[in-house]
Amino acid sequence: MLEIAGLTAHYGLVRALSDVTLKVEEGSITAILGANGAGKTTLLRVVSGLVRPSSGRITAFGEDVTALSTDRIARFGIAHVPEGGGVIPELTVEENLRLGALWRKDKADRGAALAEVLELFPPLVPRRAKAAGTLSGGERQMLAIGRGLMGRPRMLLLDEPSLGLAPLVAAKIMAVLRDLRAATGLTVLLVEQNARSALSISDHGFVLGLGAVVASDDADTLLADDQLRHAYLGF
Numbered sequence: 001m002l003e004i005a006g007l008t009a010h011y012g013l014v015r016a017l018s019d020v021t022l023k024v025e026e027g028s029i030t031a032i033l034g035a036n037g038a039g040k041t042t043l044l045r046v047v048s049g050l051v052r053p054s055s056g057r058i059t060a061f062g063e064d065v066t067a068l069s070t071d072r073i074a075r076f077g078i079a080h081v082p083e084g085g086g087v088i089p090e091l092t093v094e095e096n097l098r099l100g101a102l103w104r105k106d107k108a109d110r111g112a113a114l115a116e117v118l119e120l121f122p123p124l125v126p127r128r129a130k131a132a133g134t135l136s137g138g139e140r141q142m143l144a145i146g147r148g149l150m151g152r153p154r155m156l157l158l159d160e161p162s163l164g165l166a167p168l169v170a171a172k173i174m175a176v177l178r179d180l181r182a183a184t185g186l187t188v189l190l191v192e193q194n195a196r197s198a199l200s201i202s203d204h205g206f207v208l209g210l211g212a213v214v215a216s217d218d219a220d221t222l223l224a225d226d227q228l229r230h231a232y233l234g235f
């Protein structure tokens with residue numbers, strides 16, 4: 001469903017990604033792990049067209065999307081939920097959600113998507129008319145994911161959804177993602193510093209170190225690899 005081949009990306013002279021090759025299977029949850037500055041966020045930004053690669057190729061759903069603009073990539077079915085969620089605190093929960101589907105022409109289906117997202121995230125229902133800035137961290141992350149789902153993507157790129165959340169709340173967000181995939185077959189590319197928690201719901205994981213893939217395997221195998229865990233995953 002998503003294939004990345006020989007991807008290299010720079011910020012000026014800084015090389016953030018170095019010859020990254022990876023594959024994300026349709027309907028899978030794939031974790032991208034690694035320490036601060038390993039290149040995880042950059043990888044998502046390149047896939048969604050925010051950062052142009054210096055070389056390499058990205059193929060999604062069988063088509064070359066390497067040079068597409070961010071809006072074309074969103075229309076193509078790839079939704080990016082950035083670190084921190086990127087919700088607009090002054091707008092209400094419902095207004096934030098509606099923003100996620102603004103570009104879609106089918107008005108009736110936009111209404112249906114809103115109902116589905118609210119059903120997926122019951123804590124948002126009583127907050128629907130409240131400013132997003134009044135939400136707790138966990139609710140705000142649900143809102144960010146919900147906004148991404150409003151465009152009915154085929155694939156969700158999620159950047160550190162558990163960042164800054166209490167462990168119990170982070171676990172709830174992971175459970176929501178696991179259930180969402182089980183219910184809809186959505187493909188998820190999940191960037192996380194919390195490797196243990198990400199691998200607990202993932203099928204496969206890639207570990208980045210200084211911009212390069214240093215390991216990739218089934219999630220269970222990565223979890224069981226003591227040397228790798230100590231060297232790259234911090235637990």
Ligand code: ATP
Nearest residue numbers: 011014016034035036037038039040041042043193
């Ligand atoms: P974190 O968990 O801290 O977000 P990360 O694994 O997501 O880390 P990136 O944010 O992708 O890593 O950063 C990869 C490298 O690129 C780092 O060396 C970082 O300092 C550098 N970098 C990231 N963004 C920029 C930028 N806008 N300008 C210059 N260098 C950048």
